[in-house]
Amino acid sequence: MTAITKRQRRAEVDRAVCVACGCCLKVCPLSAIEVYRGVYARVDQRRCVGCGMCAGECPAGVISVWEVQA
Numbered sequence: 001m002t003a004i005t006k007r008q009r010r011a012e013v014d015r016a017v018c019v020a021c022g023c024c025l026k027v028c029p030l031s032a033i034e035v036y037r038g039v040y041a042r043v044d045q046r047r048c049v050g051c052g053m054c055a056g057e058c059p060a061g062v063i064s065v066w067e068v069q070a
């Protein structure tokens, strides 16, 4: 029997190059992003649904949306 796996998408920020501008968190419909200690953005993986809106807004292009297996 073949196992059924559910695929989902999640956003991820490259913290090393994030400039903490906050543009991403303004557009997230699920409030899944915060700017941690004013240094870099981070995504709450439990809330993110991988819509990609944040990635489209990031002026530095440091957000990637990946497909993950649930």
Ligand code: SF4
Pocket (backbone or CB within 6 Å): 010, 011, 027, 028, 029, 030, 031, 032, 033, 043, 047, 048, 049, 050, 051, 052, 053, 054, 055, 065
């Ligand atoms: S991919 Fe969508 S839900 Fe996830 S952090 Fe970005 S805007 Fe929010």
Ligand code: SF4
Pocket (backbone or CB within 6 Å): 013, 017, 018, 019, 020, 021, 022, 023, 024, 025, 035, 040, 041, 057, 058, 059, 060, 061, 062, 063
């Ligand atoms: S929009 Fe991009 S550069 Fe700005 S805080 Fe979000 S991830 Fe960092």
